[in-house]
Amino acid sequence: MRERQTGAGSPQPVPAVQHDVAHQLRLAASGDQVAWNNLVDRFSPLLWSICRHFGLSSADAADAFQLTWLRLLEHLDTIHDPARLPGWLGTTCRRECLGILRRNKRVRPTDDDRLLDRFSGPSSSADQPALIADRNARLWREFGRLDVRCQKILRLLLIEPAGDRVSYELVAAALDMPVGSLGPIRGRCLARLRGLLDAEGISDALRDS
Amino acid sequence: MDDEHAGPETPAPGADDRLLAPLGDLIRAEDPPPAVAVELAKQSFGLRQVDTELATLVADSAVDAVGTAVRAGERGTVPRLLTFEFGGPTETGEPEAVEVEVSRSGRYRRLLGQLQPPGAARIEVRQPEVDAVRQVDADDQGRFVVEAVGAGLMRLTWRRPGRNAITTAWVRLD
Numbered sequence: 001m002r003e004r005q006t007g008a009g010s011p012q013p014v015p016a017v018q019h020d021v022a023h024q025l026r027l028a029a030s031g032d033q034v035a036w037n038n039l040v041d042r043f044s045p046l047l048w049s050i051c052r053h054f055g056l057s058s059a060d061a062a063d064a065f066q067l068t069w070l071r072l073l074e075h076l077d078t079i080h081d082p083a084r085l086p087g088w089l090g091t092t093c094r095r096e097c098l099g100i101l102r103r104n105k106r107v108r109p110t111d112d113d114r115l116l117d118r119f120s121g122p123s124s125s126a127d128q129p130a131l132i133a134d135r136n137a138r139l140w141r142e143f144g145r146l147d148v149r150c151q152k153i154l155r156l157l158l159i160e161p162a163g164d165r166v167s168y169e170l171v172a173a174a175l176d177m178p179v180g181s182l183g184p185i186r187g188r189c190l191a192r193l194r195g196l197l198d199a200e201g202i203s204d205a206l207r208d209s
Numbered sequence: 210m211d212d213e214h215a216g217p218e219t220p221a222p223g224a225d226d227r228l229l230a231p232l233g234d235l236i237r238a239e240d241p242p243p244a245v246a247v248e249l250a251k252q253s254f255g256l257r258q259v260d261t262e263l264a265t266l267v268a269d270s271a272v273d274a275v276g277t278a279v280r281a282g283e284r285g286t287v288p289r290l291l292t293f294e295f296g297g298p299t300e301t302g303e304p305e306a307v308e309v310e311v312s313r314s315g316r317y318r319r320l321l322g323q324l325q326p327p328g329a330a331r332i333e334v335r336q337p338e339v340d341a342v343r344q345v346d347a348d349d350q351g352r353f354v355v356e357a358v359g360a361g362l363m364r365l366t367w368r369r370p371g372r373n374a375i376t377t378a379w380v381r382l383d
Contacts, residue, residue, distance in 0.1 A: 028254075036254040040247060048242035062246045063381055066337060066362055069250040070379040073257050103271060103383060132231075139228075140235050158233045194228065 021166060022082030029076040040069065043086075045159050046167055047093050050174045053152055054097040060104065064096040071096070086166045090173030135202075142196040150189035157186045253337050261366060261376040264305065268292040288312040288321075293365075293377040301326070305375050307365060311382055317357040318382050324351030324367060333366040334358060358382065 021042065027035030047068055051061035071092050072079075079085060143151065156175075160167040163186075172179035197203045270290040294306040306325040311318050324330055327350045334343040334355055347353040347367065360383060366376040 031259075033251075033254050037251045040250045044242045044247050044250065045237065048246070049240065052240055058243070062243065063362065065242065065246055066249060066253070067379055067381065069253055070256070070337070070362065073253060074263055074378060076257070077259075099272075100381070103381075136231055136235055139231055143232065143235070154232075155236050158229060158236050161230075161233055163229075190228065193232075197228075 021085055025076075025079065025082045025085055029079075039072075043089055043170070046156070046170055047089065049156055049159055050090070050093050050171070051097055053156060053174075054094075054101060056097060056100060060100050064093065064100050067096040068093040086170040087173040090170040090175075094174045094176065138200070138202050139197070142200060142202060143193060145196055146189065146193055150192060153182075153185055154189050154193075157182060249337055256335055256337060258366065258374075258376050261374040262295050262305075264293040264295040264307065264375050264377045266291060266378050266380060267294045267306075291380060295375050300372050305367075307367060307377065309365070314357075316360070318360060320353075320355040320358055320365075322347065322353045322355070322365070324353075327351035328369060330367040330369045333368070335364050335366070337362050 021039070024035040024038045024042070028039060044065075047065055048061065051064045054064075056064055068089065072089065075088075079088060143154075146154070153175075156171045157163060157168070168179050168182050172182055194203065268291070270287075289311040291309045291311065292306060293309075294304055296304050299305050303326050308323045308325070310321040312321070313319075320334075322332065324347055328347075329349045330347040330351065330353075332345045332347055332353050332355070334345075336359060338361060339359065343355065345353050345355050361381065362379050363382050364377050364379050366374055368374040
């Protein structure tokens with residue numbers, strides 16, 4: 001369905017994925033449960049990762065995640081420009097996460113374990129063929145050697161396989177950063193990762209598969 | 210993939226893909242959204258109320274005006290005061306509001322409410338994880354009590370005879 005853009009001089013089209021989000025939003029606002037489900041499926045991995053990015057425990061992340069969706073439900077009729085939905089979701093999720101963090105600080109002391117459980121390393125993938133599993137284990141190990149800032153931002157920017165504009169806008173709003181800064185940061189962090197992989201001779205393994 | 214649109218920060222076409230595909234898979238597999246949370250988000254569509262006005266949270270004793278946490282008292286012993294307001298337009302011209310005092314009672318929360326302007330109303334309590342809508346009545350002074358509300362997300366709706374129903378923004382009772 002999605003047409004490949006080739007001519008450099010062609011007018012800027014609305015990306016198919018963005019168009020689809022707008023369509024689903026309109027349908028959901030008119031009461032379409034399936035369209036709502038599609039939006040939830042589309043944005044849940046990113047929103048969940050943002051909650052975790054802020055260091056929320058599973059229980060707190062679940063509340064911030066849920067609140068973000070309930071806020072959207074409250075505002076389905078008032079988001080007049082569907083193109084702004086990703087930014088709106090990112091901003092709302094950020095606000096709910098920070099709100100819960102503020103309340104936690106007041107109610108109980110900082111719990112560093114919550115942050116640690118996020119960076120405890122890779123989970124093993126039992127059902128993968130040995131060669132790929134080995135390659136992935138090495139890739140993941142080197143990923144874990146990146147500085148935490150790079151790890152955290154790559155976790156958000158690589159969630160979406162295509163890394164499209166919609167997800168970048170959402171992440172930029174959630175982190176309160178200019179959307180144009182994300183590409184260069186991603187590039188630098190990936191370059192560092194490639195450097196680590198080269199130094200360990202792992203790049204060849206990636207190339208062979 | 211838009212190879213033709215590779216920007217200056219993008220390295221040699223294709224080289225990234227061999228890294229990005231497996232790394233993306235690992236990242237997605239590491240900490241996906243819990244299925245139960247996604248399911249709850251989908252089911253919450255049934256909580257949408259299109260026939261009501263939205264009252265926003267305008268004051269929360271747990272958080273001061275600039276949004277910083279108020280210093281803790283004895284843990285959990287000081288009731289939290291929430292104020293929700295719908296600025297209008299209303300039938301009477303007066304803003305509609307509800308003040309709710311939230312106190313702990315064991316593992317549950319107790320809500321003590323006051324409608325403004327005062328008056329009788331039917332109060333509804335909704336929570337995403339509770340299927341049934343709970344209902345209590347506010348007396349002719351606009352006062353109401355809801356006992357044994359579970360911690361978590363919650364919203365109130367009030368219906369006065371002959372007026373539009375008003376519902377509060379979702380709030381988290383912790």
